[in-house]
Amino acid sequence: MHAPHRTPQVSAIVPAAGSGTRFGAGRNKTLLLLEGEPLIAHVVRALGADPRVAEIVLVGKGNEREELLQAAAPACAPRVALRWTEGGAERRDSVRNGLEAADPASEILLVHDGARPFLSAVVLARVIDAAIAQGAALCTLPAIDTVKRVDAAGRVLATLDRREIHFAQTPQAFRRELGLPAYRRACAEGWPTTDDVHVLELAVEHGALPAVFAVAGDPANRKITVPADLPSARLETRPMSSAPPADRPSFRVGSGFDLHRMVPGRPCILGGVLFEHDRGPLGHSDGDALLHALTDALLGAAGLDDLGTFFPDTDPRWQGADSAALLREAWTRVREKGYALENCDLVVIAERPKLAPRRAEVRARIAALLEVEVERVNLKGKTAEKLGPIGAGEAIVAQATVLLRRN
Numbered sequence: 530m531h532a533p534h535r536t537p538q539v540s541a542i543v544p545a546a547g548s549g550t551r552f553g554a555g556r557n558k559t560l561l562l563l564e565g566e567p568l569i570a571h572v573v574r575a576l577g578a579d580p581r582v583a584e585i586v587l588v589g590k591g592n593e594r595e596e597l598l599q600a601a602a603p604a605c606a607p608r609v610a611l612r613w614t615e616g617g618a619e620r621r622d623s624v625r626n627g628l629e630a631a632d633p634a635s636e637i638l639l640v641h642d643g644a645r646p647f648l649s650a651v652v653l654a655r656v657i658d659a660a661i662a663q664g665a666a667l668c669t670l671p672a673i674d675t676v677k678r679v680d681a682a683g684r685v686l687a688t689l690d691r692r693e694i695h696f697a698q699t700p701q702a703f704r705r706e707l708g709l710p711a712y713r714r715a716c717a718e719g720w721p722t723t724d725d726v727h728v729l730e731l732a733v734e735h736g737a738l739p740a741v742f743a744v745a746g747d748p749a750n751r752k753i754t755v756p757a758d759l760p761s762a763r764l765e766t767r768p769m770s771s772a773p774p775a776d777r778p779s780f781r782v783g784s785g786f787d788l789h790r791m792v793p794g795r796p797c798i799l800g801g802v803l804f805e806h807d808r809g810p811l812g813h814s815d816g817d818a819l820l821h822a823l824t825d826a827l828l829g830a831a832g833l834d835d836l837g838t839f840f841p842d843t844d845p846r847w848q849g850a851d852s853a854a855l856l857r858e859a860w861t862r863v864r865e866k867g868y869a870l871e872n873c874d875l876v877v878i879a880e881r882p883k884l885a886p887r888r889a890e891v892r893a894r895i896a897a898l899l900e901v902e903v904e905r906v907n908l909k910g911k912t913a914e915k916l917g918p919i920g921a922g923e924a925i926v927a928q929a930t931v932l933l934r935r936n
């Protein structure tokens with residue numbers, strides 16, 4: 530029988546003092562934008578994906594404190610504490626400051642580069658699991674190419690056994706009681722270290738730690754050092770404070786819904802087309818449910834509230850109004866904001882009138898009202914299987930989904 534044990538808490542230390550000189554951006558590269566978000570935000574979001582991570586300690590230069598925290602905070606999960614501590618002269622000193630600042634309740638301390646934005650939850654969990662089970666761990670990639678030892682003059686000295694060669698990535702993690710004393714000693718005695726786990730390897734050599742273990746990393750989890758590190762990602766070498774580029778289209782989606790009661794003695798208008806029917810939609814305007822749903826979807830996608838805001842049904846001007854005119858008025862406002870219609874998909878739910886025989890006509894009418902190609906307008910007719918008020922022909926429902934594009 531295993532005694533139940535609680536999940537160990539993890540503190541993640543993120544050195545984020547990168548000067549970006551190799552990147553050529555002349556500033557901290559963890560603040561550069563990747564897909565519209567600073568690198569540090571990607572890192573903070575990735576670390577928060579593991580429920581055991583309770584806090585993230587950013588380590589950086591004092592003059593960048595506000596900017597880094599502001600960049601990271603929106604991506605930080607609400608249950609994760611985001612903290613700050615000042616870095617030291619070398620990475621080892623910076624990491625040590627972060628470790629010292631971590632919540633003493635965290636049994637696992639983890640270090641992850643501020644410039645590795647592509648960390649997956651799987652790799653993160655694997656490193657944490659290994660640190661819990663074995664004391665200290667990092668993720669690595671096995672060497673694919675043959676590895677040679679070469680001297681300073683370029684002479685090949687040996688071919689190394691590739692199976693023993695692994696490239697180190699972060700995260701690197703360890704149990705607090707093993708890692709913290711090793712770091713304190715490394716800083717005090719000036720051990721020459723190249724990465725975080727190297728400190729622990731030296732601690733192994735000094736007999737202070739049993740072993741450090743490697744677990745499988747991920748080729749995608751690469752460190753951003755030069756622009757060529759991002760062949761597939763869109764990294765923008767501009768500071769986050771500048772305006773978004775004007776040359777990239779943006780898209781906005783909108784949805785609309787409308788229902789009208791069907792009563793005898795009203796003309797049956799649907800999609801701007803008059804249908805032959807013994808009843809029609811009751812409404813302040815002509816009651817064209819399909820055009821109302823479409824108008825709402827277009828206004829919604831553009832962030833312009835809804836039909837009722839523009840054309841209140843308390844206003845006598847819209848008494849018996851032609852809904853096609855209302856649509857055109859709203860569509861003008863949407864286009865004034867710079868949007869064009871990518872496509873719309875429309876659904877009418879009604880027992881009668883039957884839409885199918887005049888579907889092409891309604892599509893063409895709506896495309897003409899919007900001044901777009903008919904291929905951008907799709908229309909589907911459904912019934913309610915004779916169920917409820919729609920099935921009894923007492924009501925008609927329309928739904929619209931639209932996608933707007935702004936270049």
Ligand code: MG
Pocket residue numbers: 787788789812816817818821
């Ligand atoms: Mg309506």
